[in-house]
Amino acid sequence: MKIRYLSISVFALFAACLLIPSYADIDPKTMVGAWTLDEGSGKIAKDSSLYKNDGKLISGPNWVGGHFGKALSFDGKTDYIDCGNAESLQITKSLTIMGWVKPDKALGLDNWQRFAARGEYNTGWMIGITTDNRPDLTVTQADAGFVTMYGKTTMKLGQWHHIAGVVDSNAKKVYIYFNGTLDADPKAHSGEMKDPQVSMVIGKSGVAHVYDFHGIIDEVMIFNVALTENDITNLMKSGIKKALAAVSPKDRLASIWGEIKAE
Numbered sequence: 001m002k003i004r005y006l007s008i009s010v011f012a013l014f015a016a017c018l019l020i021p022s023y024a025d026i027d028p029k030t031m032v033g034a035w036t037l038d039e040g041s042g043k044i045a046k047d048s049s050l051y052k053n054d055g056k057l058i059s060g061p062n063w064v065g066g067h068f069g070k071a072l073s074f075d076g077k078t079d080y081i082d083c084g085n086a087e088s089l090q091i092t093k094s095l096t097i098m099g100w101v102k103p104d105k106a107l108g109l110d111n112w113q114r115f116a117a118r119g120e121y122n123t124g125w126m127i128g129i130t131t132d133n134r135p136d137l138t139v140t141q142a143d144a145g146f147v148t149m150y151g152k153t154t155m156k157l158g159q160w161h162h163i164a165g166v167v168d169s170n171a172k173k174v175y176i177y178f179n180g181t182l183d184a185d186p187k188a189h190s191g192e193m194k195d196p197q198v199s200m201v202i203g204k205s206g207v208a209h210v211y212d213f214h215g216i217i218d219e220v221m222i223f224n225v226a227l228t229e230n231d232i233t234n235l236m237k238s239g240i241k242k243a244l245a246a247v248s249p250k251d252r253l254a255s256i257w258g259e260i261k262a263e
Contacts, residue, residue: 078212
C-alpha cells in the first residue's frame with residue numbers, strides 16, 4: 001500500500017512540475033500592486049497583491065467589460081483611482097509597471113494620456129500613450145532630470161493594447177514594451193528615481209488633473225523588480241488571477257514531497 005501511495009505521490013509531483021508555468025517563478029513579494037478591476041460595482045478597486053494597496057475610485061469612473069472580466073472606463077477629465085502612498089509603492093530603484101488599455105479618443109497636441117503614475121515630470125514616473133498614440137514611459141533620475149521612452153508602434157483607438165515599462169537599476173536602463181514585445185531601444189538611466197511622496201494613481205498622472213486617460217483600463221500591475229520580456233509576455237497573456245494561482249502548485253509540491261519523505 002505504501003509503495004502504491006509513493007508511486008502516486010511521485011507522479012503527482014512530476015505532473016505538478018510540468019504544469020507550473022514560467023511566471024510562477026516570479027516572487028509574489030515583488031508584486032506590490034495588482035488591480036484586476038473586476039469588482040464590477042462600488043468605489044473600491046481591490047489590490048490582489050500581498051500588500052493590499054486598495055484604490056479609491058474618485059469622481060466615478062464607470063464599470064464596464066474588460067480584457068479580463070470587468071474594467072473601468074475613464075472620461076479623460078476628472079475621474080481616476082487613488083491607490084495611496086504606502087511604503088510598498090515608494091519605489092526608487094527597479095520598477096515594472098504594466099496594464100491593458102483601450103484608448104477611445106485622441107486628445108491632440110500636448111495631451112499625453114497616462115494610465116498609471118506616481119508623480120509627474122521631474123518627480124516620479126508616468127506610463128501611458130503619446131499624443132500620436134504610441135506607448136510612453138517617463139521616469140525621473142535621482143541625480144537630475146528625467147528619461148522618456150517613446151514606443152515605435154501606433155495604437156489603434158477602440159482596441160485593447162498592453163503596455164509595460166521597466167526601470168532596471170542594475171543595468172541602468174529603461175525599457176518600453178508593447179503587447180509583450182520591446183518597442184524601442186533601451187535608454188540609459190541613472191538607476192535610481194526620485195521619490196515624489198504622493199499617491200500612485202490609475203487613470204491620470206501626478207497630483208493635478210494633467211494627462212488624464214480617455215478610455216478603458218484593465219489589469220494594472222506593479223513590481224519592485226525589473227521583469228524580463230518573457231515575464232511580461234506571460235503575465236500579459238495569463239492575467240492577474242492565473243498568475244497568482246500559479247504560485248499554489250509550488251506550495252503543493254513542498255507538501256507532496258514532505259508526504260513522500262514521511263513514508
